[in-house]
Amino acid sequence: MTMSDDNTFRPNRRGVLAGLAAALFAPNIVRAADDSTAGPKPADGKSAVAKNEEKAADAPPLLSGDYAKERHLFRTDLLSKGPAPDIYEPLVTPSTADQLFYRSGVGSELELVAWVSRYTRTAKPKPAVLFLHGGNAIGQGHWQLMKPYIEAGYVVMIPSMRGENGQKGNFSGFYDEVSDVLAASNRLRHLPGVDPHRMFLAGHSVGGTLTMLVAMSTRRFRAAAPISGNPDAYAFFSRYPQDIRFNTKNPREYQMRSPLCYAHNFKCPMKLFHGTEEAHFDSRLALLAKRATAGGVKMDMETMPGSHNSALPGEIEQSIRFFESVAA
Template sequence: MTTSDDTTFRPNRRGILAGLAVVLFAPNVMRAADDSTTGGKPADSKSAVAEEKAEDAPPLLSGNYSKERRVFRTDLVNKGPAPDIYEPLVTPPTADKLFYRSGAGGELELVAWVSKYTRERTLKPAVVFLHGGNAIGQGHWQLMKPYVEAGYVVMIPSMRGENGQKGNFSGFYDEVADVLAASNRLRHLPGIDPHRLFLAGHSIGGTLAMLTAMSTKRFRAAAPISGNPDAYAFFSRYPQDIRFNTKNPREFQMRSPLCYAHSFRCPMKLFRGTEEAHFDSRLALLAKRATAGGVKMDMATVPGSHNSALPGEIEQSIRFFENVAT
């Protein structure tokens, strides 16, 4: 498991989060996500360019990701909480706090925020949104307003080791199990339509959305936003965040959607900001590999940076979900 260095974009994740809070009127969001360029460094830096070369891409493996997860166990050599500074888990006024269980035997009781809603005869669609960074904050919740206004019930789950909760941070692996557990809790809530359950995520959450969408059929569609599909590149920039055994290449492969691009189990739309050109080669390769494997996958760019493009990307994800559901 990894120290989860949000590597390819982390240099200044905490400052970035603060920046997201200012730009998007979201106060006290701790580290909105993996920086915006490749690891917080200018996207045109020599190291960033080198990392983006197609020949450096991780291999495409033949296995099915969901089946591989059943047998693979990450080897955490450094156990502990998520690396980000965090704010108290105070439930936003427009949300309800919900507990869900994850981990072996359900030993972890973790917090998720779910938008307040009234149960009606007609079942409601729902969105699981995976926050950027490795801590949940009030600012993340404020960004969910467009989903709620569009008629969706929204859940933002916190993950193991985040915000002072129990569990060991692994960086893109055991956290997928948390997302699966949280989404299973959401789809069984009264008044929720389990056939209209959608998935989205930003930055670190975008990568987790990819890995989750390869792990289950329960989502109608998924919209990863500014997620890095290459764990090798991501962790290479921030090795201090790695918690897993780096001598085992499987640790990186099981955290890299590029290695199992044919395993996505729902229609996908990948989003990035126009100022995030460093994502182009990896996302294009992901789409090429996925479509060759029969996956429905599109890409879209929205004006702005890693953080400033997010509101527009959320709006477009809503239109994508609506088109898939009709």
């Protein structure tokens, strides 16, 4: 893992996220919803994963260690290895972006695709945003959502991750993907004309959770804005057991995927966003903010009008305001 300053596909509720932006902006298209905590209940009552959630006694424990150091010591135990679970579209570079590759994984054996906004180098280096897409596949729709960041003057990168869109690597669900994001951020900060001291991090849904985990893993970012991310792996995987690849008998597997367990470890100012129709996030995000601020982290929370998807444009605009306030 990089820690330096680091096919048959079945449909599921996130399969539509590749076309998210088109659904948000095009008329007469029904908008998709990705409720990250609500999901089908097991037909036979409580699943084994749901029972694990109950064992968490309302919330995952707050642990005393440093998340970045714990990542050096921990290796996830994947009992099932293979690609990411989501339906995907071909990795065709958007017309307003450039494709580049970054290397990740043990020994940098993975070569993964990232999309970067086109920009002209100026005398003063440009600020940059690393945006982590929702779901477990990257699509053209995600890139369309980046327009406000680009218009605000940021160099924008969206990385794909291991096992996504037919690429190599084993999907792990919120763990080895953190290493991919750290590797992508290293690639971004070394791009010509990018200011490595004005790099920001944001992400939506699955990408929102990854944003939290990455922000606990490095001091590379000036600020981070998780959007509709779930900080509780027990709750997430109890709703979506099809995403589990790790050994569920080991509680550390859940803890290392739960920002709530290391809420005092965020290494940059944070602002949490979610929609008014996502009340299921309220208690967990409030607890995250409480634990974080008690540990000295600068963290705010803002609720924007709308659902998991419809609130996203407004949340992106507010994340820009947040980044500007931090960099002022």
